[in-house]
Amino acid sequence: MTLLVYFLTLFTFMTGTPDSSLSKSYDEKLEEGIEAFYNTEWEKAETIFTQLMSENPNDPQPHFFSSMMPFWEYFFIDQNEELATEFLDRSETAVELSEKRLDNSPNDTTMVLLLSGLHGYRSLVAAGESNYRVAVRSGMTGFSYTRKLLSLDTDRPDARIGRGMFYYMMGSVPSELKWATNIAGLRGDIDQGFEELKIAAESESYVSNDANMLLMYLYNKEERYEEALYYADLLTDQLPKNVIFKFKKAEILESSGNKKDARELFAEINEMNHPDLPLLTKKSRIKVEELTDLTQIY
Known part of the structure; x- marks a missing residue:
């Protein structure tokens, strides 16, 4: 199981029964959309997510999945400003809806996990566009949610992903901006980030493929190709479509x-x-x- 699929199953588990506005067919459509996303059948996935947004405007989950399409295109295919803007716009809606739901239900682990991931991904895109102030701010916000996850369970692999992304971002901030992170008392380096992500990748959990994805990308970015290829092999074996x-x-x-x-x-x-x-x-x-x-x- 992957991190994205987990959001659906965890939501049902935490609430005991689905939200009154969520019928069984809604849940099934969401799962179908997630499967289409992971198989890169994105026209089908976008159609499903758009329909779900109309059915339940207050649910952040279809907005999150929808934002992941321009994020993956930016992350893996072409890092251009248009895709970065599209991701940041779409994910902003997912953030707003998630924060509203968390305000109403402070112990909703699904929303904490969602916000940790969203801000982490936003920090990576902002860094890719050399907007390090936004990258650091998003990384800090994401890490605040990661801390909340860690307070619930220090061994959670999903929390390690959030922490690993935060450490990597802190380590990749240019030297001329290090003063800002030092003043804020923030510490972290690239190797710490990799170690946290490896622990998540090696776990028998729903987040292993997501950690593999980040390790493949970041090792390639650091020109450590042998390690990047190792994780690329794992991903293409697990998700051949x-x-x-x-x-x-x-x-x-x-x-x-x-x-x-x-x-x-x-x-x-x-x-x-x-x-x-x-x-x-x-x-x-x-x-x-x-x-x-x-x-x-x-």
């Missing part, structure tokens, strides 16, 4: 110098011609041509 993870694995193979295997995987993605991710197909086709020329030379 997810074309985004295939693409990221191909990129890591290329960066590590394995041009042949990278070309084969890019060719596979190009042949799939994913209808919801045309940019992925275009980028893969260009890579096949580039790598074909290189392999012929060598």
